[in-house]
Amino acid sequence: MASISPASSAAAAVSLRGVAKHYGAVHAVDGVDLDIERGELFGLIGHNGAGKSTLFKMMLGLVPPTRGEITVGGAQVGGRDFRAARRHLGYLPENVVLYDNLSGLETLRFFARLKGAPRAQCLPALERVGLAHAGQRPVREYSKGMRQRLGFAQALLGAPQVLFLDEPTSGLDPQAIRDFYATLRELQAGGVTIVITSHILAELQERVGRLAILAAGKVQAVGSVQQLREQTRMPLVFELQVRAADAPAAAQALLQATGASATPTATGLRLACPREHKMAVLAALAPLGARVLDIKMHEPSLEDVFFGFAD
Amino acid sequence: MELTQILTIAAKEFRDRMRNRWVLAVALVFTVFSLVIAYFGGAQQGSVGFRSIEFTIASLVSLVIYLIPLIALLLGFDAIVGERERGSLDLLLALPITRLELLLGKYLGLAAALTLSTLAGFGLVAVLLYQHISWAGLYHYLGFMLSSVLLGLAFLSLAVLISVLARDRTRASGLAIALWFFFVLVFDLLLLGALVGTGGRFGGEAFAWLLLLNPADVFRILNVFSLDDVRTLYGLASIVPTSLGSPVVMGSVMLAWIALPLAVARWRFK
Numbered sequence: 001m002a003s004i005s006p007a008s009s010a011a012a013a014v015s016l017r018g019v020a021k022h023y024g025a026v027h028a029v030d031g032v033d034l035d036i037e038r039g040e041l042f043g044l045i046g047h048n049g050a051g052k053s054t055l056f057k058m059m060l061g062l063v064p065p066t067r068g069e070i071t072v073g074g075a076q077v078g079g080r081d082f083r084a085a086r087r088h089l090g091y092l093p094e095n096v097v098l099y100d101n102l103s104g105l106e107t108l109r110f111f112a113r114l115k116g117a118p119r120a121q122c123l124p125a126l127e128r129v130g131l132a133h134a135g136q137r138p139v140r141e142y143s144k145g146m147r148q149r150l151g152f153a154q155a156l157l158g159a160p161q162v163l164f165l166d167e168p169t170s171g172l173d174p175q176a177i178r179d180f181y182a183t184l185r186e187l188q189a190g191g192v193t194i195v196i197t198s199h200i201l202a203e204l205q206e207r208v209g210r211l212a213i214l215a216a217g218k219v220q221a222v223g224s225v226q227q228l229r230e231q232t233r234m235p236l237v238f239e240l241q242v243r244a245a246d247a248p249a250a251a252q253a254l255l256q257a258t259g260a261s262a263t264p265t266a267t268g269l270r271l272a273c274p275r276e277h278k279m280a281v282l283a284a285l286a287p288l289g290a291r292v293l294d295i296k297m298h299e300p301s302l303e304d305v306f307f308g309f310a311d
Numbered sequence: 312m313e314l315t316q317i318l319t320i321a322a323k324e325f326r327d328r329m330r331n332r333w334v335l336a337v338a339l340v341f342t343v344f345s346l347v348i349a350y351f352g353g354a355q356q357g358s359v360g361f362r363s364i365e366f367t368i369a370s371l372v373s374l375v376i377y378l379i380p381l382i383a384l385l386l387g388f389d390a391i392v393g394e395r396e397r398g399s400l401d402l403l404l405a406l407p408i409t410r411l412e413l414l415l416g417k418y419l420g421l422a423a424a425l426t427l428s429t430l431a432g433f434g435l436v437a438v439l440l441y442q443h444i445s446w447a448g449l450y451h452y453l454g455f456m457l458s459s460v461l462l463g464l465a466f467l468s469l470a471v472l473i474s475v476l477a478r479d480r481t482r483a484s485g486l487a488i489a490l491w492f493f494f495v496l497v498f499d500l501l502l503l504g505a506l507v508g509t510g511g512r513f514g515g516e517a518f519a520w521l522l523l524l525n526p527a528d529v530f531r532i533l534n535v536f537s538l539d540d541v542r543t544l545y546g547l548a549s550i551v552p553t554s555l556g557s558p559v560v561m562g563s564v565m566l567a568w569i570a571l572p573l574a575v576a577r578w579r580f581k
Contacts, residue, residue, distance in 0.1 A: 057401065060401075060405045061405070062401055062404050062405060083407045083409075084407070086405065086406060086407040087407050089405065091401075091402060091405040092402075093398050093399075093401045093402050093405075094398070095398050096397070096398040096399055096401075096402055097397035097398055097399060098399065099323075099327075099399075101327050101330055101331060102323075110319065110323055111406070113315070113319045114316060114319050114320075114403070114406045114407070114408055115406055115407065116407065154402075164405075
């Protein structure tokens with residue numbers, strides 16, 4: 001686990017200390033320590049049943065932890081001052097169905113009133129998610145993607161300091177996903193802390209600052225995608241395109257440089273080696289010059305890393 | 312407790328029922344049924360046409376005792392479980408609102424819709440029949456309207472309790488129908504069975520007090536006792552002690568029937 005200095009944890013937007021949730025003999029969440037910094041875009045990933053939803057619900061104060069302490073935005077979740085703190089939280093639950101009879105704008109006004117947010121924020125929130133044109137239409141006429149965007153607009157009301165987004169991109173088309181993350185970056189720049197879950201790991205890979213991998217109710221790893229790659233010690237994979245005649249010489253050079261033997265493929269060679277051998281591989285190939293037709297290097301994807309930790 | 316939160320939830324629920332014309336539809340049902348009863352209620356006795364407001368009220372009581380509990384239960388059974396099933400309950404509870412505020416808001420909004428449709432429906436009847444109604448008759452009719460509202464609110468409270476207890480909407484609707492069946496059809500039969508089966512040894516005062524365990528019976532007693540002419544129409548009148556005939560006592564029992572299920576609902580709402 002990535003270590004976090006005590007100084008930074010004092011400023012953490014979300015902080016969990018020894019948090020556990022037991023349902024009888026089932027330990028849904030089992031001793032989680034986590035600090036999420038202010039302004040961070042933080043991913044939470046795990047299989048279904050890994051404890052993500054329970055953790056989310058505890059951070060929102062919907063479910064009391066069996067033990068441990070959680071603070072969000074400086075206020076203790078479930079404490080007396082948490083009602084005020086909630087005015088500055090945004091939440092988008094997974095697969096939420098909003099009210100069919102209300103229009104988009106009415107939906108936002110309803111939530112704004114409950115949140116104590118100014119009514120004047122509703123239209124800009126709709127504009128921000130690209131729904132201004134549909135604000136007067138009843139939600140029952142909305143497509144799945146539009147409903148999801150309305151849910152996101154709802155989470156933005158009250159100028160939240162911490163946003164909890166559970167599978168926020170499900171149902172969105174690729175353009176909407178881009179726009180969604182662009183909005184998140186704007187919010188982040190304004191100091192908003194964002195905690196996000198997604199099953200689409202490729203989507204998170206390039207976008208989150210750090211993430212936590214949850215399995216069996218425990219945090220298995222925390223860090224940036226790169227830090228997690230390094231922790232898993234998953235090999236780098238090189239694919240070389242060489243003529244059949246040059247393959248033995250190339251394989252020999254690679255063996256000498258890394259101690260790993262390359263396997264032949266239809267177009268050349270494939271080599272898996274520890275990541276610290278990256279430069280040695282390139283150096284070994286340099287003397288071959290143009291006899292190497294092409295090189296591709298594959299870092300382990302977040303998905304590879306995820307399975308490395310979660311299984 | 313913050314009043315604005317309760318009112319925000321209540322306003323949304325009320326507006327929902329206005330907008331989907333639920334209030335209008337239920338009011339019309341009440342008006343039409345009442346007029347039919349007023350004019351054809353005496354057909355069994357061989358006469359058609361308006362007889363007296365007292366007889367009309369007596370006939371309306373037996374209609375309302377079936378209809379209002381059913382309408383109230385159907386109105387409220389998914390108040391909480393519906394939100395839970397659509398995933399919006401978590402969203403609401405993550406806002407600065409307590410469970411009690413949410414529950415009261417839901418109840419008050421639905422109660423306003425039910426009250427408005429009851430008053431509008433029966434009120435329209437009173438307007439249409441104004442030529443036939445004396446001041447005394449009007450007094451009794453207003454009593455009938457008020458007790459109808461209370462009956463609806465009591466069953467609405469039970470419905471909200473169901474909506475908190477049930478795991479999904481299907482179970483909640485089943486439970487609502489079962490509850491209606493029990494209170495409206497089975498309860499009196501059971502009491503009567505016990506009375507007859509024990510040769511009247513079980514009964515007397517105790518029997519009358521047992522009637523208070525059913526809001527539908529409380530409603531009946533409330534109306535029967537307000538109408539001297541009609542008392543004799545019901546066998547019940549002879550076995551119910553006069554101490555239970557006080558509208559204040561019965562009204563209080565009704566209020567308890569509104570408050571108690573709501574209190575249990577709050578306690579079980581986790």
